[in-house]
Amino acid sequence: xxxxxxxxxxxxxxxxxxxxxxxxxxxxxxxxxxxxxxxxxxxxxxxxxxxxxxxxxxxxxxxxxxxxxxxxxxxxxxxxxxxxxxxxxxxxxxxxxxxxxxxxxxxxxxxxxxxxxxxxxxxxxxxxxxxxxxxxxxxxxxxxxxxxxxxxxxxxxxxxxxxxxxxxxxxxxxxxxxxxxxxxxxxxxxxxxxxxxxxxxxxxxxxxxxxxxxxxxxxxxxxxxxxxxxxxxxxxxxxxxxxxxxxxxxxxxxxxxxxxxxxxxxxxxxxxxxxxxxxxxxxxxxxxxxxxxxxxxxxxxxxxxxxxxxxxxxxxxxxxxxxxxxxxxxxxxxxxxxxxxxxxxxxxxxxxxxxxxxxxxxxxxxxxxxxxxxxxxxxxxxxxxxxxxxxxxxxxxxxxxxxxxxxxxxxxxxxxxxxxxxxxxxxxxx
Amino acid sequence: xxxxxxxxxxxxxxxxxxxxxxxxxxxxxxxxxxxxxxxxxxxxxxxxxxxxxxxxxxxxxxxxxxxxxxxxxxxxxxxxxxxxxxxxxxxxxxxxxxxxxxxxxxxxxxxxxxxxxxxxxxxxxxxxxxxxxxxxxxxxxxxxxxxxxxxxxxxxxxxxxxxxxxxxxxxxxxxxxxxxxxxxxxxxxxxxxxxxxxxxxxxxxxxxxxxxxxxxxxxxxxxxxxxxxxxxxxxxxxxxxxxxxxxxxxxxxxxxxxxxxxxxxxxxxxxxxxxxxxxxxxxxxxxxxxxxxxxxxxxxxxxxxxxxxxxxxxxxxxxxxxxxxxxxxxxxxxxxxxxxxxxxxxxxxxxxxxxxxxxxxxxxxxxxxxxxxxxxxxxxxxxxxxxxxxxxxxxxxxxxxxxxxxxxxxxxxxxxxxxxxxxxxxxxxxxxxxxxxxxxxxxxxxxxxxxxxxxxxxxxxxxxxxxxxxxxxxxxxxxxxxxxxxxxxxxxxxxxxxxxxxxxxxxxxxxxxxxxxxxxxxxxxxxxxxxxxxxxxxxxxxxxxxxxxxxxx
Numbered sequence: 001x002x003x004x005x006x007x008x009x010x011x012x013x014x015x016x017x018x019x020x021x022x023x024x025x026x027x028x029x030x031x032x033x034x035x036x037x038x039x040x041x042x043x044x045x046x047x048x049x050x051x052x053x054x055x056x057x058x059x060x061x062x063x064x065x066x067x068x069x070x071x072x073x074x075x076x077x078x079x080x081x082x083x084x085x086x087x088x089x090x091x092x093x094x095x096x097x098x099x100x101x102x103x104x105x106x107x108x109x110x111x112x113x114x115x116x117x118x119x120x121x122x123x124x125x126x127x128x129x130x131x132x133x134x135x136x137x138x139x140x141x142x143x144x145x146x147x148x149x150x151x152x153x154x155x156x157x158x159x160x161x162x163x164x165x166x167x168x169x170x171x172x173x174x175x176x177x178x179x180x181x182x183x184x185x186x187x188x189x190x191x192x193x194x195x196x197x198x199x200x201x202x203x204x205x206x207x208x209x210x211x212x213x214x215x216x217x218x219x220x221x222x223x224x225x226x227x228x229x230x231x232x233x234x235x236x237x238x239x240x241x242x243x244x245x246x247x248x249x250x251x252x253x254x255x256x257x258x259x260x261x262x263x264x265x266x267x268x269x270x271x272x273x274x275x276x277x278x279x280x281x282x283x284x285x286x287x288x289x290x291x292x293x294x295x296x297x298x299x300x301x302x303x304x305x306x307x308x309x310x311x312x313x314x315x316x317x318x319x320x321x322x323x324x325x326x327x328x329x330x331x332x333x334x335x336x337x338x339x340x341x342x343x344x345x346x347x348x349x350x351x352x353x354x355x356x357x358x359x360x361x362x363x364x365x366x367x368x369x370x371x372x373x374x375x376x377x378x379x380x381x382x383x384x385x386x387x388x389x390x391x392x393x394x395x396x397x398x399x400x401x402x403x404x405x406x407x408x409x410x411x412x413x414x415x416x417x418x419x420x421x422x423x424x425x426x427x428x429x430x
Numbered sequence: 431x432x433x434x435x436x437x438x439x440x441x442x443x444x445x446x447x448x449x450x451x452x453x454x455x456x457x458x459x460x461x462x463x464x465x466x467x468x469x470x471x472x473x474x475x476x477x478x479x480x481x482x483x484x485x486x487x488x489x490x491x492x493x494x495x496x497x498x499x500x501x502x503x504x505x506x507x508x509x510x511x512x513x514x515x516x517x518x519x520x521x522x523x524x525x526x527x528x529x530x531x532x533x534x535x536x537x538x539x540x541x542x543x544x545x546x547x548x549x550x551x552x553x554x555x556x557x558x559x560x561x562x563x564x565x566x567x568x569x570x571x572x573x574x575x576x577x578x579x580x581x582x583x584x585x586x587x588x589x590x591x592x593x594x595x596x597x598x599x600x601x602x603x604x605x606x607x608x609x610x611x612x613x614x615x616x617x618x619x620x621x622x623x624x625x626x627x628x629x630x631x632x633x634x635x636x637x638x639x640x641x642x643x644x645x646x647x648x649x650x651x652x653x654x655x656x657x658x659x660x661x662x663x664x665x666x667x668x669x670x671x672x673x674x675x676x677x678x679x680x681x682x683x684x685x686x687x688x689x690x691x692x693x694x695x696x697x698x699x700x701x702x703x704x705x706x707x708x709x710x711x712x713x714x715x716x717x718x719x720x721x722x723x724x725x726x727x728x729x730x731x732x733x734x735x736x737x738x739x740x741x742x743x744x745x746x747x748x749x750x751x752x753x754x755x756x757x758x759x760x761x762x763x764x765x766x767x768x769x770x771x772x773x774x775x776x777x778x779x780x781x782x783x784x785x786x787x788x789x790x791x792x793x794x795x796x797x798x799x800x801x802x803x804x805x806x807x808x809x810x811x812x813x814x815x816x817x818x819x820x821x822x823x824x825x826x827x828x829x830x831x832x833x834x835x836x837x838x839x840x841x842x843x844x845x846x847x848x849x850x851x852x853x854x855x856x857x858x859x860x861x862x863x864x865x866x867x868x869x870x871x872x873x874x875x876x877x878x879x880x881x882x883x884x885x886x887x888x889x890x891x892x893x894x895x896x897x898x899x900x901x902x903x904x905x906x907x908x909x910x911x912x913x914x915x916x917x918x919x920x921x922x923x924x925x926x927x928x929x930x931x932x933x934x935x936x937x938x939x940x941x942x943x944x945x946x947x948x949x950x951x952x953x954x955x956x957x958x959x960x961x962x963x964x965x966x967x968x969x970x971x972x973x974x975x976x977x978x979x980x981x982x983x
Contacts, residue, residue: 168605185601190473190490190493338607343604343607344474346517346582349607349609350607353606353607354557361556366556377553381512381513385479386476387490
């Protein structure tokens, strides 16, 4: 299928970093068009497009926008989630570094749709280049009258800020992000109330991922029907960025229509590293349960992956060949979640720590076969019981390790250590 | 109001009530650590997970409000019990289990919920527990000690300092399994309410330096009482072992101190241990203690044959009943010379739902003593200023000091010297103070822990307190002693009376107390019907006119 790149069309085009250059490719036409529409009509169009959140949960974006209460008694906010920090995920970085105005335009349209006069782009602290580029782009946009007191002369007031995080995965959780934005310790809030009602500074707030917002200008200029035509079905529409890493020849971010099969994706990335054999892959970032090689023809969209027992998440695909020790890999992921747990709620704080200890022990050959049952039981006690989704995220890889690779755990126990040769560059891990 | 059904029991609650509170209404206790009715709901301990019909996942009861009819909640299903058990296990895997040497043992949330929801074995078998080396006994301030190893990260203390004390000294540091509680750099937990964090800490992480290792809590006898530190009248639980007070803890009263009390008040009982105790009556010039017969005869004789005015120096520490009996005694000898001195201390504010209650007077019952009749009578009277600032004691035929510990000035040699100039000096009191030592007759009375009585606080709220333990030595209830003394003046009127009977007599005699009876006094106290025009300065009001003023039914 000949697929015309949408989100990444400006990648490599350095002119697009300026407003002028971005406009040459038809940029900011979506914003101009949106400002001529009623805000509700913009929301309707996005709803019709079927655009689902690209941050991980896949919540319909238009629906989210429609939850924002009308009326002017409180200010409204848009917070763009650019705190991309899940291991394996690096798609938003590409969008921000190569096409910042696409994001700014998407944010501006969303702000018009929900009548928010302030927008924060909460960017991961380590993304210093992306933050600098965005800040330059914002300055440019202000100078060109695209932001500020009157957006494109429409009278609509819009201020946009880049807010840099300080290095916490949990600040990618939407309410943790809001706390951090407000200057507090970044830890999730209890829900309800949801951010659409009580969000940033106690006001209604929309929170969308970078990629979600980057889709919006195209939906406005080319129409919901065009957007819907891309993808698997009614519920999985539009172009999608896939960040592929691990044992592939050319790791990187690739744009495909949503629902591309894993096999096609792998081929686009040059196939397995040095022709190795696929053992397993994680389809949606570190928190997604692992899929085995027999799922190679799976369609990479929200619903199909969910049906297979995993999740598309942020579409960060981690590929592992048969030299990979699953116990070691999952131990490393557990270490990440333990390190990043904010520590406020009990199951996540204690459970992630316990799982890491057990997995490390298994990897070092000091585990027992009964640890499989224990790990499953810990997963059960964390699953659904934690305050935010981090607890659920942490059990994804662990549960799939025990359920799908039990024989590998048993080998570790039997042989009193890891049966796999360790590649040098992985040795700093678990 | 919406109805909610919890474990098949339906109850109507105010919209917005959370499920923990709704559960209490129908007798279902939903376990919780981080939830506290006065603190922001954070839903982070995850102990209160319940099953709500129609919801796929278990929900935290504390953060789930009842908003509309028809919510059906279950806590007695296996999935809830499993989850609660799972949380208990998480809490305990890294807990030091040092209960034998922990001050919290016996009143510990972890112990209680382990007993109810825990499992009898550990699956955390071969790893070292997480510890916080060097953070086992960190003083957060003068009165509070932190043992981080025991902490369950519920953040009640953090929220207390932010939301109730308003000082925000405490915070959460680090993250994940390394999360810890601490003071912000350069700060210490030194706000006036600091020790409340020990009360609300569900485990032994925060302990009181004062109570540390003082007693195993299961040996404590716990009695409802009132704090005597100031005129706020905080409700307390007085905890003692065989008459040795170990600590005061705040007792919930939404009308007064809510769940809180100040650190100053918690230390006030130490006065009872620091000052020597008057354990038996004593007549001047006699080394041995006197019998009650001799003592009361001597007082009766001294007062009835006084050569000059008989002056009563009252005390804001008296119970209302004692004060009334002293006033009756003054009536019996026809003396208008009465006054209640009071020390003005630093302002202390205890937060409550109405914003707070502030006390300045450093004693609990100036108002009650004055209402009961110890404010100056008609005409030219000798009051506390005349006695202590002037030299009026010289003119006194007899001086009755109702409480040897009536004020800080009672310990000043000048005051003692001045008061001693009275021709006949009677001193009542629990303290064998230097003033009691020079009295012609010294009469022992119980401390407030050893008697029944009432105090009237700064908002004119009458509150009852009860005897926690018997008085030592030959000390008898002051009420008994005074009634016996009064009987010597008027045997017809004064038979045997205990405190409740005296209170009921006051209720019959004084308009401000009309309609009240000891037996039916509510636990949260009762607001007296006293005109707001009552002056706050001591010893300036004529009891006749103050009682006769409008608004008193």
